[in-house]
Amino acid sequence: MVDKMGILNVKNHILVIQVFFMRKAILRNRQLLLYGGSLALLLFLLRWLELRLIIFDHSFEVYIGAIALLFTALGIWLAQKLTRPKTVLVEKQVFVPEQPFRLNEPEMEKLGISRRELEVLELMSAGLSNQEIAGKLFVSLNTVKTHSSRLFEKLDAKRRTQAIEKAKKLRLIP
Amino acid sequence: MVDKMGILNVKNHILVIQVFFMRKAILRNRQLLLYGGSLALLLFLLRWLELRLIIFDHSFEVYIGAIALLFTALGIWLAQKLTRPKTVLVEKQVFVPEQPFRLNEPEMEKLGISRRELEVLELMSAGLSNQEIAGKLFVSLNTVKTHSSRLFEKLDAKRRTQAIEKAKKLRLIP
DNA sequence: AGCAAAATCACCCGGAAGTATGAATCGTTT
DNA sequence: AAACGATTCATACTTCCGGGTGATTTTGCT
Numbered sequence: 397m398v399d400k401m402g403i404l405n406v407k408n409h410i411l412v413i414q415v416f417f418m419r420k421a422i423l424r425n426r427q428l429l430l431y432g433g434s435l436a437l438l439l440f441l442l443r444w445l446e447l448r449l450i451i452f453d454h455s456f457e458v459y460i461g462a463i464a465l466l467f468t469a470l471g472i473w474l475a476q477k478l479t480r481p482k483t484v485l486v487e488k489q490v491f492v493p494e495q496p497f498r499l500n501e502p503e504m505e506k507l508g509i510s511r512r513e514l515e516v517l518e519l520m521s522a523g524l525s526n527q528e529i530a531g532k533l534f535v536s537l538n539t540v541k542t543h544s545s546r547l548f549e550k551l552d553a554k555r556r557t558q559a560i561e562k563a564k565k566l567r568l569i570p
Numbered sequence: 571m572v573d574k575m576g577i578l579n580v581k582n583h584i585l586v587i588q589v590f591f592m593r594k595a596i597l598r599n600r601q602l603l604l605y606g607g608s609l610a611l612l613l614f615l616l617r618w619l620e621l622r623l624i625i626f627d628h629s630f631e632v633y634i635g636a637i638a639l640l641f642t643a644l645g646i647w648l649a650q651k652l653t654r655p656k657t658v659l660v661e662k663q664v665f666v667p668e669q670p671f672r673l674n675e676p677e678m679e680k681l682g683i684s685r686r687e688l689e690v691l692e693l694m695s696a697g698l699s700n701q702e703i704a705g706k707l708f709v710s711l712n713t714v715k716t717h718s719s720r721l722f723e724k725l726d727a728k729r730r731t732q733a734i735e736k737a738k739k740l741r742l743i744p
Numbered sequence: 745a746g747c748a749a750a751a752t753c754a755c756c757c758g759g760a761a762g763t764a765t766g767a768a769t770c771g772t773t774t
Numbered sequence: 775a776a777a778c779g780a781t782t783c784a785t786a787c788t789t790c791c792g793g794g795t796g797a798t799t800t801t802g803c804t
Contacts, residue, residue: 463634464641471645510750523732526791538753545792555760556791557731558697684780700761712783719762729790730761745804752799761790769782774775 441466500567507550507566514568516543521560521569674741681724681740688742690717695734695743 504514512533519529530540544556553559563569678688686707693703704714718730727733737743 460637463637467638467641468645468648471642471647472649473645474642475646475649512751520731521735523727523729523735525729535751536753538755539751541792542752545794548792553697554792555697555699557694557734560731560734561695561697682779686781709781710783712785713781715762716782719764722762728762747804748802750799750801753797755795757793759791759793761788763788764786766785767783770780772778772780774777 497570498567503566503568509547509550509568513543513547513550516540517547517559517563518569520544520556521563671744672741677740677742683721683724683742687717687721687724690714691721691733691737692743694718694730695737 509517515533516529519532524532526540526544527537530537533540544559548554548556548559551559551562553562560569683691689707690703693706698706700714700718701711704711707714718733722728722730722733725733725736727736734743
């Protein structure tokens with residue numbers, strides 16, 4: 397009786413180890429019950445095989461082999477279920493819609509270009525004449541001229557085309 | 571004797587199954603020898619345990635438990651080794667060095683812009699004056715003027731700045 | 745309230761840009 | 775050889791651009 401209890405304890409111990417192993421691996425996996433159930437079933441099967449094969453006496457090795465196979469399968473199944481997928485990084489070419497132009501404010505500050513001057517610069521780079529710019533901004537032609545003159549000074553340009561080129565390089569206009 | 575051979579046959583059969591199982595799984599994996607070796611080692615261990623534990627008589631269940639644990643571990647190890655990684659696609663932002671400008675030849679053809687005119691256009695967009703362009707191309711100022719006039723016609727532009735703007739949109743210049 | 749920077753406008757002038765027209769030269773195609 | 779387009783150059787004229795100077799108004803900040 398005591399002996400039998402001892403054996404049972406050892407078996408329980410093994411069971412505990414197995415369950416612990418599983419728990420640790422799955423943790424927040426709610427399929428724990430399923431695992432427990434299947435393990436219990438396995439142990440029943442084991443006991444059944446034991447009883448059955450003892451009658452057939454010396455099939456001991458067969459028994460061991462079956463156990464080995466069974467638990468190998470169990471291990472594989474466990475691993476399949478419990479391992480998190482090995483992630484593989486695959487670089488995939490993606491079209492990046494070009495960024496919507498960010499004004500280079502520091503350069504603006506540095507050159508001392510005012511808001512109005514920037515407006516004139518933008519319209520200039522769009523290909524408008526001074527007269528057209530004046531019309532768009534509701535100011536006189538002379539005003540546009542003074543703005544553009546200051547602009548050329550600040551950008552160190554002699555012509556409007558040069559000013560546009562430099563401003564584009566400084567990212568003041570798209 | 572015959573009986574022993576029978577047992578051996580059964581054991582061999584199990585071994586064959588195991589090996590077959592592994593072969594099927596790994597197939598073109600050249601680590602087959604390693605697996606075979608480790609399995610053989612396991613079976614040796616098994617036999618040793620068998621002999622040893624039979625002396626300790628009724629530790630049968632402990633034996634079974636150990637086998638179970640061992641082969642569970644084997645199964646897990648096998649699965650780990652043999653499963654191909656589950657691939658996960660992760661889009662990763664990659665800097666694309668901007669393409670080095672490709673001339674839009676079809677548009678050139680369509681508009682009937684000549685080689686020389688393109689040269690003038692490029693220098694214009696660089697901010698040069700007609701006089702400077704004439705100097706760079708070793709031609710007279712008048713020549714540059716005629717080229718630019720034709721250019722404005724073909725590009726349907728009234729001013730050089732407008733021509734530059736349109737040409738950039740048509741990818742005739744960078 | 746007062747100051748500085750920004751924005752507005754004006755006038756003049758020289759030069760650059762653009763238009764119109766005509767023409768010579770050269771290489772390719774038919 | 776003739777035709778064509780590209781390239782070259784010229785003259786004359788108009789329009790636009792940019793420089794220089796000065797002035798007034800508006801706005802933001804202290």
